Amino acid sequence: MTTGQDLLELSPVMPVVVIDDAEDAVPVARALLAGGIGVIELTLRTAAALSAIERVASEVPDIVVGAGTVTAADHAKQAADAGAKFLVTPGCTDAVVDACFETGLPFLPGASTVSEAMRLAERGLTALKFFPAEASGGVAFLKSIAGPLPSLKFCPTGGITVPSAPSYLALANVGCIGGSWLTSSLDFATIEKLAAEAAKL
Numbered sequence: 001m002t003t004g005q006d007l008l009e010l011s012p013v014m015p016v017v018v019i020d021d022a023e024d025a026v027p028v029a030r031a032l033l034a035g036g037i038g039v040i041e042l043t044l045r046t047a048a049a050l051s052a053i054e055r056v057a058s059e060v061p062d063i064v065v066g067a068g069t070v071t072a073a074d075h076a077k078q079a080a081d082a083g084a085k086f087l088v089t090p091g092c093t094d095a096v097v098d099a100c101f102e103t104g105l106p107f108l109p110g111a112s113t114v115s116e117a118m119r120l121a122e123r124g125l126t127a128l129k130f131f132p133a134e135a136s137g138g139v140a141f142l143k144s145i146a147g148p149l150p151s152l153k154f155c156p157t158g159g160i161t162v163p164s165a166p167s168y169l170a171l172a173n174v175g176c177i178g179g180s181w182l183t184s185s186l187d188f189a190t191i192e193k194l195a196a197e198a199a200k201l
């Protein structure tokens, strides 16, 4: 896996995961894998996040672990050093995008406007996170930009649910969707069940 486009092909659903206690990271990753989801985005929103990435990278080698919520330049290197295999950002400041490039990792930069998407495309970035998807126009927005921006493909994230997922995944400019619903509880059996359902979307 070397490009952002590859990231969009890993799974129909990119689980966006917030970990408060690093101890939980490995069982969460194993439950996702057991359900058939081979990728996990651990958000850098908590003090435990980098340690969670480290643990999953070393103890669950079969899942592709990445870092989400990369909102500052130094996050990118910290996540790469912890063992992240990819990065995801909610938005796209020049400093954050530069720092992501410097890691050499594939990454999905966030965009929610046509101009942001065009600026990222100018830098060779054609696989983008569309965030916050529902609040920014959702399926209708993505349909509208497919004509003028045919080279771009998205991972819409933010407000997507199991019932709304199929309408996103049916779009030619959507590779996968992101969502936090799979891991909203730390009940590992439930995570496995939700992952199995998501893997079939």
Ligand SMILES: O=C(O)C(=O)C[C@H](O)[C@H](O)COP(=O)(O)O
Residues within 6 Å of the ligand: 016, 043, 068, 069, 070, 088, 089, 090, 131, 157, 158, 159, 160, 178, 179, 180, 181
């Ligand atoms: O943390 C980030 O980097 C984000 O961009 C936000 C997350 O992707 C969304 O919060 C997930 O959306 P929900 O599935 O609606 O919870």
